[in-house]
Amino acid sequence: MSSLEGGRVPLLEVEGLARSFGKVAALEDVSMNVHAGEVMCVLGDNGAGKSTLIKTLSGVHLPDRGIMRIAGEEVRLKSPREARDRGIATVYQDLAMVPMLSIVRNFFLGAEPMKGVWPFRWFDLGAADAVVRTELEKMGIRVRNTSEAVGTLSGGERQSIAIARAVYFGARVLILDEPTSALGVKQAGIVLRYVAQARARGCGVILVTHNPHHAWLIGDRFTILNRGRSQGTFSKDQITREELIQRMAGGRELEELTHELGEFKRETTARVAVSS
Numbered sequence: 314m315s316s317l318e319g320g321r322v323p324l325l326e327v328e329g330l331a332r333s334f335g336k337v338a339a340l341e342d343v344s345m346n347v348h349a350g351e352v353m354c355v356l357g358d359n360g361a362g363k364s365t366l367i368k369t370l371s372g373v374h375l376p377d378r379g380i381m382r383i384a385g386e387e388v389r390l391k392s393p394r395e396a397r398d399r400g401i402a403t404v405y406q407d408l409a410m411v412p413m414l415s416i417v418r419n420f421f422l423g424a425e426p427m428k429g430v431w432p433f434r435w436f437d438l439g440a441a442d443a444v445v446r447t448e449l450e451k452m453g454i455r456v457r458n459t460s461e462a463v464g465t466l467s468g469g470e471r472q473s474i475a476i477a478r479a480v481y482f483g484a485r486v487l488i489l490d491e492p493t494s495a496l497g498v499k500q501a502g503i504v505l506r507y508v509a510q511a512r513a514r515g516c517g518v519i520l521v522t523h524n525p526h527h528a529w530l531i532g533d534r535f536t537i538l539n540r541g542r543s544q545g546t547f548s549k550d551q552i553t554r555e556e557l558i559q560r561m562a563g564g565r566e567l568e569e570l571t572h573e574l575g576e577f578k579r580e581t582t583a584r585v586a587v588s589s
């Protein structure tokens with residue numbers, strides 16, 4: 314039976330997911346889901362299991378245990394291709410874009426609209442250009458020129474185009490791997506706006522991040538991972554941003570660090586006072 318929330322079947326759902334690498338349990342008993350038109354943030358510090366979860370949801374790794382359902386149907390994804398065919402698109406940090414190629418070429422990479430009859434077929438640049446312009450416009454993305462090389466764009470612009478591309482190619486579930494981690498505040502804001510656009514268009518977005526501030530701005534619900542285990546799922550009205558930060562870092566570890574740094578500051582202040 315698939316878990317229902319407000320009578321709706323989640324677009325994607327996992328229950329009791331586990332995955333180990335040798336003796337390292339990267340994921341242990343992780344359950345989470347995402348519905349159409351919501352942003353589910355998966356938060357965790359280094360080594361929490363975020364990448365392993367992304368790779369399991371996107372068909373790169375098979376889980377050792379656990380159940381996965383897409384729109385209520387139990388599945389066992391054996392490849393990224395199968396995940397894509399079922400509407401799960403993953404935008405990785407490195408974006409799978411070719412910097413030297415134009416925006417329009419990158420948008421269609423591997424799925425170019427062709428003209429002519431085989432063997433005389435060629436890339437239909439006019440049609441491709443029109444699609445890219447329309448799609449970017451729908452997401453509210455403005456680019457100077459679609460023939461511009463992707464390498465000349467800012468990180469935020471590249472991320473936004475990757476999101477628009479995934480939505481155009483039929484993503485129902487959009488998994489974003491640390492989409493704002495390499496960006497400054499302004500660029501991160503741009504990307505989060507397009508995440509909101511994807512949500513408004515009915516995608517279920519799984520935003521994986523170690524940044525609780527960005528997650529808080531955009532998330533509807535939050536699942537916190539710590540050392541491969543889920544620390545629970547909270548909707549925005551069930552948790553404050555401060556609690557989110559606390560839980561993510563493992564509250565006790567953060568308290569210990571605060572205490573340690575406080576002690577260190579007191580010691581150095583005392584030493585400076587003695588020597589002056």
Ligand SMILES: Nc1ncnc2c1ncn2[C@@H]1O[C@H](COP(=O)(O)OP(=O)(O)OP(=O)(O)O)[C@@H](O)[C@H]1O
Binds near residue numbers: 337339361363364366
């Ligand atoms: N292919 C692998 N082989 C061996 N151990 C792995 C492999 N992939 C992940 N691990 C281990 O599993 C644990 C979880 O790693 P994972 O990369 O999923 O965490 P993460 O939350 O994405 O961390 P980070 O934010 O640092 O990338 C870590 O202890 C990691 O060393």
